[in-house]
Amino acid sequence: MKRKSFIYWIIALITIGSLTIGIYFNRYKNQPYIESRYLMDTYITLKIYGRKPSEVKQAAQAVFERLKELETKSNRFGDQNSEVVTINNNAGQKEVPVSEEIWKIITASLDYGEKTSGAFDLTSGPLVDLWGINGEHPQIPSPEEIKDTLALVDYKEVETIENNRSVRIAKPEMSMDLGGSAKGYALDLALEVLKEHGIEHALVDLVSSTAALGSRPDGKPWRLGLQPPRALKGEANLAIIPIENQFISTSGDYQRFFEENGVRYHHILDPQTGYPAKGVTSVTIVTSTNGLDADILSTAVFVLGPERGMELIEKLPGVEGLMVDSDLNVLTSSGFKAENLKSYH
């Protein structure tokens, strides 16, 4: 009897010991490397899983370097090395050769200009400046100012010359603004770099847009909490969105706005009216295509509004969306996956 219980003890100890060692190594393997930096006007957080810490750190470094380059190229203010500044300074004059990155963003933006009948307009620059919503001193413009400025917003005035990869804005004083698209493209570049470094599981988070490379290391989808656009009875999330090899982007009237006389003026402008787009509080797009699509579409669908926006989502393969309209109804496209989806009513 004594001997038997001794053996049991030995077996129990060995089991606990090997379990502990197993958990320890597993945990080590599954520990992500996390690093954040402020770039492209937002916090960028990388959460990377890999085999060796040194490899993972190197991958993160390379991602940030690549995104720094994109920031320089796509900036609309100040930086004379910016391709966008050069294009805008040459509006009405000559064509400007651009990098592959800027070419991709511009051509995709023009494409969505067509798909949305101009609801997404790459040349919203003058209108964005008039409202000053992205700056320190936003203001409500006069109707005359809006009318005059709208004459400078038309994506059809952008010429792309494929054989020498250059771009020209046909009319003087027009300008392009990549605020609705560049962050999404940053996700695509980040994933490209991570894959080059052999990474298979990572999350790239730019606050309003996120990319999931692969699944979580345990094979399950990543689960992202979706911020409610308005307070929701003490709930932190409007829903949990599972994503795997997908991109998610949210555009909301709560992200950048000012208020005057109780009216909220936000940063997503309707090129038809010249005023902040109405009818929607937030749009979340999930795509399996790329980050550029997700970012452009969240802005575009916001401008299109609930009906036309949802129609577009349903038409595009690999695209799903969730919308909170201005009456705080939560609408989802037919294939949208959400866990624990809440409602305002």
Ligand code: AMP
């Ligand atoms: P997002 O936060 O991705 O929805 O992008 C909003 C940003 O896109 C704004 O801050 C502007 O820089 C720019 N923008 C605003 N309205 C439009 C529009 N109708 N089409 C394209 N870009 C826009």
Ligand code: MG
């Ligand atoms: Mg966008």
